[in-house]
Amino acid sequence: MTDIARLRDFVAETARLVASTTSEAVLLAALAPKLEELVAHDDWLPEAYAVADGGRYRQYLLYADPLERFSIVSFVWGPGQGTPIHDHRVWGLVGVLRGEELSVSHARQPDGTLHAAPPERLRAGQTAAVSPQIGDIHAISNGLADRSSISIHVYGGNIGRIRRAVYDSETGTAKDFISGYSNDTVPNLWPDRGAA
Amino acid sequence: MTDIARLRDFVAETARLVASTTSEAVLLAALAPKLEELVAHDDWLPEAYAVADGGRYRQYLLYADPLERFSIVSFVWGPGQGTPIHDHRVWGLVGVLRGEELSVSHARQPDGTLHAAPPERLRAGQTAAVSPQIGDIHAISNGLADRSSISIHVYGGNIGRIRRAVYDSETGTAKDFISGYSNDTVPNLWPDRGAA
Ligand SMILES: [Fe+3]
Ligand SMILES: [Fe+3]
Ligand SMILES: [Mg+2]
Numbered sequence: 001m002t003d004i005a006r007l008r009d010f011v012a013e014t015a016r017l018v019a020s021t022t023s024e025a026v027l028l029a030a031l032a033p034k035l036e037e038l039v040a041h042d043d044w045l046p047e048a049y050a051v052a053d054g055g056r057y058r059q060y061l062l063y064a065d066p067l068e069r070f071s072i073v074s075f076v077w078g079p080g081q082g083t084p085i086h087d088h089r090v091w092g093l094v095g096v097l098r099g100e101e102l103s104v105s106h107a108r109q110p111d112g113t114l115h116a117a118p119p120e121r122l123r124a125g126q127t128a129a130v131s132p133q134i135g136d137i138h139a140i141s142n143g144l145a146d147r148s149s150i151s152i153h154v155y156g157g158n159i160g161r162i163r164r165a166v167y168d169s170e171t172g173t174a175k176d177f178i179s180g181y182s183n184d185t186v187p188n189l190w191p192d193r194g195a196a
Numbered sequence: 197m198t199d200i201a202r203l204r205d206f207v208a209e210t211a212r213l214v215a216s217t218t219s220e221a222v223l224l225a226a227l228a229p230k231l232e233e234l235v236a237h238d239d240w241l242p243e244a245y246a247v248a249d250g251g252r253y254r255q256y257l258l259y260a261d262p263l264e265r266f267s268i269v270s271f272v273w274g275p276g277q278g279t280p281i282h283d284h285r286v287w288g289l290v291g292v293l294r295g296e297e298l299s300v301s302h303a304r305q306p307d308g309t310l311h312a313a314p315p316e317r318l319r320a321g322q323t324a325a326v327s328p329q330i331g332d333i334h335a336i337s338n339g340l341a342d343r344s345s346i347s348i349h350v351y352g353g354n355i356g357r358i359r360r361a362v363y364d365s366e367t368g369t370a371k372d373f374i375s376g377y378s379n380d381t382v383p384n385l386w387p388d389r390g391a392a
Contacts, residue, residue: 011262048381061384063262066207161386180390185244185381188257190357194376 006044008189010034011063011072014154018069024091024156028129031154032093035127039095039152042124045074046187050098052078052148053182061160061181063189068158073181075140077101077149082141085114085167086177090156091131096122099142099149103128106137106167113172122151131156137167202240204385206230207259207268210350214265220287220352224325227350228289231323235291235348238320241270242383246294248274248344249378257356257377259385264354269377271336273297273345278337281310281363282373286352287327292318295338295345299324302333302363309368318347327352333363 013034021027038044049060057077064071077099085106094101101122106114114137121143122128130136142149153159160181165174209230217223234240245256253273260267273295281302290297297318302310310333317339318324326332338345349355356377361370 008262015262046380061386064384064386066204066211066259066385158386160388160390178388178390180388181384181386182389184242184384184387186384188260188377188380188382189262190257190260190354190377191380192356192374192376193378194356194374 003044004046004187004189004191006038006041007062007187010038011189014070014072015065018065018156024131024133028091028093032127032129035093035095035152035154036125039097039127040125042098045097045150049074049183049187050076050150052076054078057081057083058182059160059179060183061186063186064158068161069156071155071158071160073153073155073159075151075153077142079142079145079147083139085137085139085169087136087164088130088155088159089132089136089162089164090159091129092153092155092159093127093129094122094140095127095152096124097150097152098124099144099147100124101149101151102141102143104139105135106139107135108137108172114167114169199240200242200383200385200387202234202237203258203383206234207385210266210268211261214261220327220329224287224289228323228325231289231291231348231350232321235293235323236321238294241293241346245270245379245383246272246346248272250274253277253279254378255356255375256379257382259382260354264357265352267351267354267356269349269351269355271347271349273338275338275341275343279335281333281335281365283332283360284326284351284355285328285332285358285360286355287325288349288351288355289323289325290318290336291323291348292320293346293348294320295340295343296320297345297347298337298339300335301331302335303331304333304368310363310365
């Protein structure tokens with residue numbers, strides 16, 4: 001199996017799992033190995049969703065459930081690019097497809113400031129989880145200085161449309177944001193032409 | 197409400213209805229007015245899915261359920277273009293968005309030949325249904341000689357991947373076919389960029 005079939009199978013698997021349980025722990029435990037399988041092969045992401053932008057990281061929607069129960073996004077980090085400190089408000093799984101990603105988790109202190117944990121380096125094929133239950137505030141950046149990195153993220157909602165927050169690293173002050181998406185079209189998971 | 201929001205709402209409505217009933221009759225009765233509403237406004241279909249081809253009609257996937265319970269397709273008929281006689285094997289609803297469509301229903305006779313009903317003309321805003329229960333064999337063509345027509349179809353399966361049949365109009369002989377789709381990308385139903 002190559003190409004888009006891997007993404008297609010992962011979308012279907014996610015849809016089945018999301019419909020099958022209301023337990024975040026059960027879901028993440030079942031979905032993480034599926035995401036690991038997806039990012040174990042770098043032969044399926046269409047080129048249009050792998051393109052870095054000179055200015056800012058890109059977030060390409062690959063699939064969103066029409067009832068907004070989950071979404072799957074390709075994050076493309078050019079050299080030196082990364083997110084502000086932000087939260088999610090829903091569960092999320094991150095899998096590195098290409099290159100490396102640096103993740104810094106933040107814990108909110110009683111006085112509202114943020115405490116940064118040591119950076120964690122995720123290499124291609126590795127996954128990590130976030131959620132309001134297990135720790136929801138982090139910043140992610142490209143772990144490589146000389147080329148692009150790509151990670152595939154799955155969320156328990158339509159992440160590009162969720163009103164959530166970015167945080168000031170000094171003061172911990174939260175500011176509303178809605179991330180949106182970088183793309184107007186998403187992959188057809190069944191691109192085969194007819195065989196009449 | 198304008199633009200892609202109409203399609204987005206229709207996809208969500210279809211997903212909800214398909215999950216809510218196993219009765220084809222109940223589903224079609226509930227979904228037909230939603231499709232009528234969708235095709236009552238010609239301001240939402242992205243141009244890429246409205247382009248006619250000089251040679252043959254186009255079938256652009258707009259959305260397919262990852263579990264293949266339904267699909268939504270834009271059919272674009274250039275002048276003089278139409279389908280062969282074919283079946284579907286699942287329920288289908290047709291709504292004309294732009295121009296006019298001619299539909300000829302066929303009934304299979306005991307000797308295997310097909311009996312054609314008088315052509316029916318569907319105008320923009322009108323809908324019709326097909327299914328193995330209510331009549332599944334027809335041919336559709338552009339009802340206008342001088343310009344393109346576009347109809348939006350919804351099916352109770354992933355129509356581009358279903359093994360079904362085309363029929364010889366003289367003998368009624370069935371031949372397997374899989375229609376496929378004409379496009380590699382489908383609309384992002386949430387195309388808004390971020391608002392940080
Ligand atoms: Fe994040
Ligand atoms: Fe048809
Ligand atoms: Mg209008």
